[in-house]
Each structure stands twice: as C-alpha cells, then as structure tokens.
Amino acid sequence: MRERDEGRGLSRRRMLGIGGALGLMAATGLSASAALARRPSVTGAELRSAVPLPPPFQVPLPIPAVLKPVSTSGGADRYEITQREASAEILPGVRTPLWTYEGAFPAPTIEARRGRPVTVTHRNELPVPTVVHLHGGRTPAASDGYPTDLVLPGGWQEATPHTGHGSAQGAHGMHDPRAVVTRLTRDYTFPLDQRPTLLWYHDHRMDFTAPAIWRGLAGLQIVRDDAEDSLGLPAGPRELPLMITDRAFAADGSLDYPSLDPTLRERPGVREPYLAGVLGDVILVNGAPWPVHEVDAARYRLRILNASNARHYELEAVSDDGRRLDLVQIGADQGLLAAPVTHRLLPIAPAERYDVIVDFSGVPVGGLVRMVNRLGSGRTREVMAFRVARKATDGSRIPRTLSTDLPAWRRSDAVRVREFAFRVGQMHGGHGWLIGGLPFDPARADVTTHLDDVEIWRLVADVHHPVHLHLVGFRVLSRSGRPPLPHDAGLKDTVSLRPGEGVEIITRFDGYRGRYLFHCHNAEHEDMAMMANLEIL
C-alpha cells in the first residue's frame, strides 16, 4: 500500500509537471501567434521606396481631365485613346516613366450618358500587347477585354498569342483558339445600357495585368442619367472622383515593381515574397502623393475607387479635433443605393467603388479633415486631406430615397447554386492562386449558364480576395452565414472576402451572351491564374 501511495504521489507531481508544461506550451503558442500575426490582417508584401518621400498634404489634388470626343454624331460618342509611354512628376522633383492612356495618369475621364453608346478606338504604341476592360461595364463580350483579345503593338513578333500563367515558368504555350487579336488598333464599343455609376477602364492583358495597371494604365468612366442629375446631390466642383492607388518608387524615380521580366514581354509573375500581392509605400490619389484639396464648408460627393493592385483601405474622415465625420454612402459599384447608409469607417477593397457624401459645413474655416486609412501603418495610414477654405451656401441635399430600380432577386428565384473556393495552390509545379482548385485556362468552361438565369454563388476565401464578376451586378445575401455588412448595400460588381470568410451573392446573368470572366481583383492573384470563365448561352 505504501509503495502504491508513493507511486501516486510521484504520479501527481509528474501530472502537475506535465500539466504545467502543456500550459506553458499553450501560452507560448498563443502569444507567438499574437505576436507574429498581422493584425489587422493584410494580404501582400510592401515595397519600400528608394527615394525620399514628400510630407503629406502639400501637393494639390489633381482632377483627371475629361476626354473630348472626336465625334458625337449618330447618337453615339466616339473617342480615340493612344496608349503610350510618358513621364510625369509624381513626387516633387522626380521624373517617373509611365505607361499611359493619352499621356496621363490617371487617364482622362470619359463622361457618358446612360444608354448612349460610346466607342473608343485604342491605339497601342506601347512595347507590349494590351487589352482594355471597362470595369463594371455592361458590355458585349467582343468589347469586354477578354485577356487573350490582344491589341499587338506595331512591331510585335508573335503571330498567335501564347499565354502561360505561372510565377516561375514563363509561357506554357496555352493557346486560346477563340482569341480575337488585332494589330495596333481596336474599337471597343460600350452600349452603357446600365445604371449610372463610376466605372474604370484598365489593362487586362493575360498574365501582365498587375504590372500594366501599376505602370499607369487606368482611368475613370462616369455614367450619368437624368434621374440621378435631378436628385440634387453635390455636383460640379463639389463632386470629386478619387482614384486611390499605392505605388513604390525606385532610386531612378521609376515605379518599382518586382516583375520577373521587367520588359513584361515573356515571363509573367513577381518575385517570391510578393506572390500574395504587391503593396506600395506611397499613397496616390488621382496620381498625387497624399494630396490636399481646398473645399467649401459644404457637402461634397466623393466618388471613391480603390485602383490599388492589392491594398485594402478602411477610410475615415477625421477633423483636427479628432472628430470623425460621417461618410454617407449613396452608391455602390453599380450605382445608387435605395437609401443612404451612414458609415464612420468605410472598408474598400481593390476595384470597389463607393459613392459617398461628406459634409464639411461643421468644420471651421481653415480646418483640416484628413482621410485616414485604418488598415495602414506609418505613411500608408494617411491618404489625403481636405482644407476647408471658406464658408459657402449649399443647395445640395441627400434624398431619403435615392433609387427605386434596384433588382429584388429572392433566393427562390435562383435556378442553381454554385460554390467556389478562392485559395492558394500549386499549378504547373509552381505557386498559384486557384478558383475551385483550378488555375485559369481560357479553353475551359468553368461556368456555363443561360441568359436571364438567376444564380446564387457561394464564395469562400483563404486570404483576402476581392471577387469581381464581369458583365453583371450582384447583391450580397450573406457574409459567413450572417446578414451582409452595412457597406455591402446596393448593387455591386466586386465583393471583398476577408480571410476565412464566405459570402453568398445573387445575380441575374442578363445583358449579353458570350464568354466573360470572373476573377480575384487582387491584380497579382489575377495574373497568377485566379480567374475563371463565365460562358453565357
């Protein structure tokens, strides 16, 4: 008996020891996780600029010029855009070579009216093939900018386009027999039979979208109609388009980007540390670093686009005394909401747009309102600022009802439900980003549906994936099984999935038949195969 008791005593001591060791291990593991984790979580790696960065709120906010049509006859507007190399002084005293539409970054804005077709003749004078996609446009497939529908430069030495997704392998000779390739020029026709909203056009070339946008191939296109004009929203100089991008600058003043092939001709992909996305350490708004804009003490309509490759923002407007101004959302990616939604903090993922009213009337003259990015750290915490310059009268208003034409699809309308996992994976023996376990293949029909079918899609993400559907707008039904968030309101074309999150969306595939895309709009993920085909029969 004594022996057994001693045995038990020993055992109890040992049990305490084991328990203590397990407890210590648990505590160490959890604190290591807390210390190492990115909180808030960020997908991507940041480049560091090699030039001195200017202090914030010194440069005035540029407003992109409105492009003049070359013709307005025949009930349609015709534009001509030359894609060419140019240089600009983005940082004071530093010349930065760019790839541009019409020599400007951001590109000139196209002002359009609902239902009035726009044809843009793009001429490619860049050293590489290009593709133009109008993001958010309800566009026939032939003008939607499918990634293999290339416009080759004059001297390009490749008869048929060979594309190859891959971070480290280069071209795989993946031939797309349906590609429509043109040389030097191409007409893109946009019927614009859609709700008024802020669209943007950008390069969408297979495997090289991210570096092309990074070098400057992005611009705005605004669609308006009489109903929206009559609402009495802030307009004219009190309507500001804000294209937010992040960039990094190399020592020679050029835009730094970790391309495997800096000529962007042959080998796609970025260096290994940047596979999850490329972040810059300079925040540009309309192409200017941390700009400042003089405003009246009145309501302003901010039409915000996150045109960054991979950076997410959580925007808030903070006055000198630390007060947070209301961000009254009136519109989403695909136009006006039914009714305004008031935010203090507005998350915005790559390619998302928010139409927001900010009222500066409560800010004293001379006061500064900073637009802060809560997801940033250091310099990327600042975005831009507004300096309230003068008192002013304000005839604008925010109607309680903004629109009554939002589609009201119900779950019972859906003829099918699809599920897609957006996650990291292997492709061609290398690192890639996959949808439903598969890398993009132009020849594979991933989704085949019929015109006017209503479908529910359930999207699940491993890390941040802003998921974009071409052609259609959709509504968010749920987030991780719970109701949508306040900023999910309205009609969207890009939905931001956060790590581990699942989102249900519902849409009707109407408009046009043909081959379209859906993809992750983290531009690096997109270039590393996170795209799939959407075939509408």
Place this chain on the structure above:
Amino acid sequence: MVIDAAPMTTPTGWALRAVVSAHMVAIVGQPVFAGVYLTGDYDSLLWHAIGADVVTSIGYLQVIVAIVVWVRLRRAWPFLATMAVVVAETVQYFAGLDGALWLHIPLGVVTVAALVVQFIAVWRRPLLRREARDARAR
C-alpha cells in the same frame, strides 16, 4: 484487498467519463468542418457554427458534472481542468465569430489537446471518493 485492487467507478465518475467523451467527439468535428469549408463547401461553415454551439453546451454540462464530482468525490481537478477548457472554448467562440484566425486556429488546437488529456485522465483510472481511498490506506 480484492475490492481495492479493482475499485468500482461510481455513477458520478461514469457521468464525468460520458460527458468528457461526448465533448471530445464533438470537438474533433470542428477542424473537420473548418477544413471542408475552406475547400469551398459553404454549408460546412453552418456545421462549424452548430458544432461550436454543441461543443460549448457540452462544455457547460461538463462544468456541472465536474462540480458534482468535486462535491461527491471531493476531487477538484476535474472542475479546474473543465473550467480551463470552457474558458478557452468561450474565447474560441468569439474569436471565430470575429474572424480572428490568428487566435482561433492555435487556440482550437490547444483546446482539442486539452480535452484529449482529460479523456485519458478520466478513463485511465476510476475516480474514487478521496476519503474512501484514504480510509483504505489507513
């Protein structure tokens, strides 16, 4: 001495064994549903959420049983170990709702490990009333 060599487990001891076993079975389902969810199976998130309710409910049931064990058998360690797991599961529940995966995943692993240890502890030896053993020892 024959009785002492093969001591009988009391009904209270059996109750603890049952609830710890059910708890472990339930918690093992959680990483399964999470993994299937991340392959794109949206419904598995619902199962993960239901699983979280079941696991935490069994956890609170285990607290009650552990209190009974403490009162009737005069053994406190099941209660202390159960409280540690239940606190972890409660944090785990809200970390999951909040999407704080940096906490949710390692804490989940630790919680499963702790329950496995408890499972071994309750099945390895019968839980006897402390005085009974002390009386026999005298």
